[in-house]
Amino acid sequence: MTEKEKMLAGLHFNPFDSELVALRLEARLKTERLNQTSMAHRKQRTAILKSLFGSTGKNVYIESSFNCDYGINIHVGENFYANFGCVILDVAEVRIGDNCLIAPQVGIYTATHPIDPTERAQGIEYAKPIHIGHNCWIGGHATLNPGVHLGDNVVVASGAVVTKSFGDNVVLAGNPARVIRTC
Template sequence: MSELNKMRLGEFYDPNDDSLCKMRAHARALFEKYNQTSHEQSQLRVELITELFAKVGQKFVIEPTFHCDYGKNISIGENFFANFGCVILDCAQVSIGDNCFIGPQVGIYTACHPLSPIKRNRMIEYAKAVSIGDNCWIGGHATINPGVVLGDNVVVGSGAVVTKSFGDNVVIAGNPAKVIRTITEDM
């Protein structure tokens, strides 16, 4: 089985495999070019992100600088916004719904490393997908860890470290993140 297939299946894989290194180099070339664009080059920005990501909605804004591993594992919905300094380590799928807004310096991570130092020193890793529902707002400097699923209408407080999944209509904050409020229609 190829290292790419192992990675996609969430099994241990060698990230230094030649084909994976080439895929990351291609993604790096695209996001480095993207990060050099100006606001006036909006059409070029759209073209670069459309080539980099697996799926994009009609309307999106990603402020430079942006970094990712592969890009092809990222899907974003309609009306997406990511502020400055967003990092998405997409060794597994990262799916983000419609009307989602990401604050500055947010990290979304799918890469996992073995706890055992013997395995870790072999430079192998595995990945867990991340899914973010519709109408979510992730505050600045928040971290979304591997395997997290966030429902619809979730607000993540600034600096939160999200280590587990949460359902719909909640505000979460803290380290580790926990529910601090339920969102209701009258808010």
Template sequence: MTELEKMLSGQDYFASDKQLVKMRFDARDRLDEINAVKQSDVKKRAQLFKQLFGQTGKRLYIESTFKCDYGCNITVGENFYANFGCVILDAAKVTFGDDCMLAPQVGIYTAAHPLDPVARNKGIEFAKPITLGHNCWVGGNAVINPGVTLGNNVVVASGAVVTKSFGDDLVIGGNPARVIKSIHD
């Protein structure tokens, strides 16, 4: 298997592999181009994000600055919005349903490192996919960690650190995130 195949299948991979490094630099070059486009040029920015991401809905809007590792592993549904300073480390698939919103400074991180310092210092990493259902709203400075799945209609409170998966119709918050209440309460 190539290091890319290992990465996408959730196995340990060598992050400094030449192919992966080239893919990350290519994505960064595209992000430099996107982040340099005026915010008022909505159509141009959307077109460039549609080229960067693996799949998108028809409507999306992402404020500058936006950063990601690869871009091609990100799928966003219809009416996606990300506010200033969003970072998505997409070494694994990151999938958003329709009508998702990310507040400023949200971090979504699929990439992880071994606990063993010897393996970690050799540049070994692994990644786990992240999925957010429809109508999710992630508050400012919240972090979604590797392997998390959030159901539909989930609100993540500002500053939350989401380390595990949650079902539908919930407000979650804290560090680590826990259920605060049901949307229907």
């Protein structure tokens, strides 16, 4: 298996592999272009996002600044909006449904590292996919950790740290996040 195949399969991989380095550089150049493109040029910004992401709905908008690892592993549905300072570490797939809102400074992190210090010191990484259902709202400064799956109609309160998966129609808050009400 190539390092990219290992990465996408959730296995330990070498992030310094030349193919992965080149893919990250390509993504960083596109995000740099996005972040430097005026908000007045909405069509140009949308075109950059569509070339960066693996797939999008027709209506997608992200405020600058935005950062990601690869871009190609991000799939967003229709009517996607992310506010200022969004970071998506898409080492594994990040799939976000229709009508989702991401507040400022949200972190969505698929990347993780071994617990064993010897392995970690070797630079080995692995990743777990994140899936967010339809009609979700992720509040400001919330963090979604590797492997989290959220159902439809989920609200994540500001500052919440989501460390495990939750089903539909819930409001999450806290660190670690827990259900504080159903909706």
